[in-house]
Amino acid sequence: MRGLANGLLTAELALQLAQAAAVVLGHDRTPDGKRPRAVVARDPRASGEFLAAAVEAGLSSSGIDVYDAGVLPTPAAAYLVADLDADFGVMLSASHNPAPDNGIKFFARGGQKLPDHVEDAIEAQLGKEPERPIGGDVGRIQRFSDAEDRYIVHLLGTLPHRLEGIKVVLDCAHGAASGCSPQVFKDAGAEVVVIGAEPDGLNINDGVGSTHLGPLKEAVVAHGADLGIAHDGDADRCLAVDHEGNEVDGDQIMAILALALKDAGKLKDNVLVATVMSNLGLKIALRNAGISIRETAVGDRYVLEEMRAGGFNLGGEQSGHVIFSDYATTGDGVLTGLQIAAQVAKTGRTLQDLATAMTKLPQLMINVKGVDKARAATDEGVAAAVAAAELELGDTGRVLLRPSGTEALVRVMVEAADMATAERICTSLAAVVKKRLGSEVAA
Secondary structure, eight states, X not given: OEEEBXXXXXXXXXXXXXXXXXXXXXXXXXXXXXXXXXXXXXOSOHHHHHHHHHXXXXXXXXXXXXXXXXXXXXXXXXXXXXXXXXXXXEXXXXXXXXXXXXXXXXXXXXXXXXXXXXXXXXXXXXXXXXXXXXXXXXXXXXXXXXXXXXHHHHHHTTOSSOOTTOEEEEEOTTSTTTTHHHHHHHHTTOEEEEESOOOOSSOTTXXXXXXXXXXXXXXXXXXTOSEEEEEOTTSOOEEEEETTSOEEOHHHHHHHHHHHHXXXXXXXXXXXXXXXXSOHHHHHHHHHTTOEEEEEOSSHHHHHHHHHHHTOOEEEOTTSOEEETTTOSSOOHHHHHXXXXXXXXXXXXXXXXXXXXXXXXXXXXXXXXXXXGGGTTTOHHHHHHHHHHHHHHXXXXXXXXXXXXXXXXXXXXXXXXXXXXXXXXXXXXXXXXXXXXXXXXXX
């Protein structure tokens, strides 16, 4: 659940949601008579303070012992659920959204994301009579005092190579990684310059972080750093910047890490899981290196589902949401940043050089608004136009026509060997969609 704090997402709703989750996720007492346990963490938004208090009140009043981990990244909360062997976890964050928003995310035992049927069960429980234990059966709330230390030790244990000899600029987006990310990079041996790490509850993602790379690019060049790492508000994503200030996106990061794992003999079945939005250049580069890509729908949940189904250990999205299933149950921006920096330190190559492992094909996307998106996949005229475009592109590009999951629009994306071709074909296809389905086009 994500929305405007004190608008859609109120303290009352947070309490009721926690009470509902306690019924669905809180199991009976263990054989030794202990109450169910939950880990609660948040990002530094001001609203997180009262929302976390409401969630903890809802859980403890329902007989759940609460471990308050304070301000930590989303992947840290997931890790700690597993490390503590808690029954479930709760993270309060709106990720890359602006400060007035907030959200509530639940993790199942082991730090796993909830399957749809469990989410549905929690929603169905909302509004029903909650558990109301009394006396010694009510839950207790305690500070999870070593939560950050446990997470940092875990991250350091994933390193294939220490970071002595390299300088890293970290942009923490004034978010949840402001404390732990600089600490773990220093502990790993890097020389660290930090920006965007002064959260005041209101400045999260404000002109910094993975959605605003300008300050990081400037800082990397100004400090003569080897690379820069940008997190988002809850630090489940990571984008990078090379020593000249050039962006290294999620596709390039996945290419670097997939090749490194393959060289080390650690890439399961030589497979990377990525979404349909990843650049065709990624698939071409990895295919030439003997690595295949399993494509999924857009969204980290679909990447995770495919990884679990096939037992694969690396997957992610172009946005920088990268999942190492050997070490994490969800995307972890700090973990990803450490692995990138470790490859720079280990190989002695610049990040810019490592990123040349793949060549990004020019990509253009046009949003065709106001359409009957349900007909986009069945309209014969649209299908014929897409087929003609694919025939022209051959192996040098691709077409992706995708209805939006949240808006009345269709996204038309074209990749080609050069931008002029991508623009020509994408504009032509968007015009066909407009004519056939009735819409206004907005790039």
